[in-house]
Amino acid sequence: MAEGSLFGDALRHPPANIDAERALLGAILTNNRAYRDVEELLGPEQFYVAIHGRIYEICQQIIQTGREADAVTIRDHIEGDPLLGRKQAWEVLKEITTAMVGLTLAKSYAVSIHDAWVRRCLFKACSETLDRCCRPGNDVAADIVDGLENGLLELARGTDEAEPTVSLAMSMHQARKAAVEAARRGTGLAGISWGYRALDRMTGGLMPSGMYVLGARPAMGKTALGFGIAVRSAAMGNSVLFWSGEMTAPQLGARAGAAWANLCTQSVFTGRRYDIPEDMETGEREILSDFQWRDLEAGERAAASLSLEIDTRSRITVARLRSRARRMARSKRGLDLIVVDYVGLMSAGSVYEDQRIYERITKVSGQLKQLATALMVPIVVLAQLSRETERREDKRPMLSDLRDSGALEQDADMVMLLHREHYYLRKQLDAGLTQKDRESMEDFANRVSGLEQRTRMAEGKADVLIPKNRQGPEGTCHLHFTNRTTWFRDTFEDENGPAWIVPDQGASG
Template structure:
């Protein structure tokens, strides 16, 4: 009880009622003051509910083309419950008695906003203290996640509106960016994807943009996302790769398999899968010396890559932001974040996490904000709905992202990965059923045609781009090696280096 008493007496939420009255009085005296503060402060940031309501009324009256004065205000505020026992006359007299000059209005608006931020911090810190004082109800990690998410939400709301730009300035900036890209000699406005087909279609991964890579399970979205991260790092860009479903060792095994040209099974088991197992014992031969040396060479090649892997489970955007900001401030910097995948992240709210759509929508907005804040691209992987499986044509469409919250709307570009070979092989393995009244010749021809289609589709991968705010829509073709789970450009030698610095 004693602690509660002192906490309530000595630690009250901060407020600045004098600044609120002065600002409202100035707007009431000279309506032009509203335009100087409207992008700084909002009704919800006033400590007094009455003052916040009055500010909202000023907006409504003035922006409808009318004049906000005691007469127009009376019809909207007289007898309002927020006045309590105060008369409207006394309230307006108090406002008009606090008038300051219009030039000073922005500084008072910033003071109100600053006090609001401190009130938000007070609330979050108080809630955190309360949760810490209730042992056993919340784990430490949950408390930290809630605190970081709250701080991220505050940070998103504390940045004042960006200044406007003239069309001339915007065009000059665009021309300078194009000149810089031309002088770099790569033809890219952003950083490389590591795949020329994607670079040609998009012009690279643009700063502050959020990209969405969607696919059904087993299409290889992790393989492509990790390939993009690795190859972008090989081009000299600092990359942070977050995985919610694979360990660092599993990702390292994939990279080792791709570099050494081994199957991922060989890297996991240390046994050879490129030759048959022993007929008598049924065991597989251990990797040869040269294969172990190839794996070690891959490690040495990886040592030069500015690529960091984070595998914290159920990570929040707030926690990802903390790590990303530390990397951004480091000597290596940070040029790209790859998230694998959005559905495995936490919103930081137990309530929102119980509702997938709301959770992904919140996460999507926070990731887009993070890309803008750090001025780097973010590639977000997402799982498509089962609608693809129900269609005869298995090629994915944007509508398959319907259950992915606001990702479809927030993304600057959407990439959909498709490998027809997966579905054709599945169909062939299930066997071709002879139709009623179908001749044996037609049946065998149909079965033979399916086998031929399976063989022709092997290794082919399509990346469909149905949305691209900064370039054309279309389809990119890549080559996928199932044995090593690695993507390459179609023009690449399948036995060449898994990654290297682009020419």
């Protein structure tokens, strides 16, 4: 049976509808209005017969310049073209013009040609996958699946028919209807909650199909904030998928446990107390007390009610993320938000592109935006900023610090930049100041004292700068960061209070 199946596959031909190709081209050459009916649906590359695609492309060029495309003008362009093969230009044009059966059927021809092209693309993807499965080599099964999924994702981006246009009145009606629904929800949000009041007030929530880029330099806490958004948004009743390319699930769980039990993350990793000094004689630290173990267990119970799934597969492609996201979307709880930590650790699915950082991130960024649109869920994408911030005296990040990261800035509906001044002040203080030339001892002492005071005042403060926002104002949100637990909170929250509010308690975090 297996041998017969393979033999049968060898006799199969790529799908094509040559009659439809000739009929459509005949309709266009007879009346150029036929081209206007199909231009949004069809491209030259979708024709099976190469010379047909070339003729369609020439028709595009002629018609778009306001001239008339007919058999006479086309013949001058294709005469002697290698794509004609053994035929003459007049022979091909005669086949086309005699095949035309009606202008009203032009769009039907185009749909048939488009459908055959999609089938050929699938035929090619499946054939290549079959070859990789049977060819001796280093490909592992996971790589083959990844390649197929990535190819299908790229195909999916080009297979949708053109969306119909919408009148201004209808678009205003849709906007008003969405506003009425938002008002009825009683949250004051147009989208789902970030889990942080400061971000909710500034943005109106996370909007469906929106792509939100959160950029930061290392050590600013972008993973902590991204994970905090995932957890606290889930606590508001949303279903969230969190992908991490640099942390394991137990490491993320330790962070959540530390925040809930008000312990430093080291205590959760080691099971030892860091809130009291180590033993003077042995140098060892006490094991966590019973109440601290109970607090960790209480955190587990609080997390059990949250719809938050953690994916830690390394070098994931958008195709693989999309597969998991779609499964969640089809589940009973659905899918409301995706958080990606971080885009620089994702793969474009190609060894060639993965070796070129800019091209890789550009491709991944476009795919993530397409994924958000396809699933109608917001995606928060974490990104690492360039080193330009470190070279400036003012360390506050700027939008230009993101521009080396492919097309992220262009694709994003909103860009957020995380900044904690305390980190840089502490670093400067620890490095020590040196007395300047002609600086008196008193002035030097005052400069050191001023730096120490600024460092104390900045402790725990975090700014989320919003330099780009397509749907609202730009500005700055203020949050509180607890370094010991690596957790972000709203500024009005008690540092010792709950890390997130359990849904049945009915309050927002």
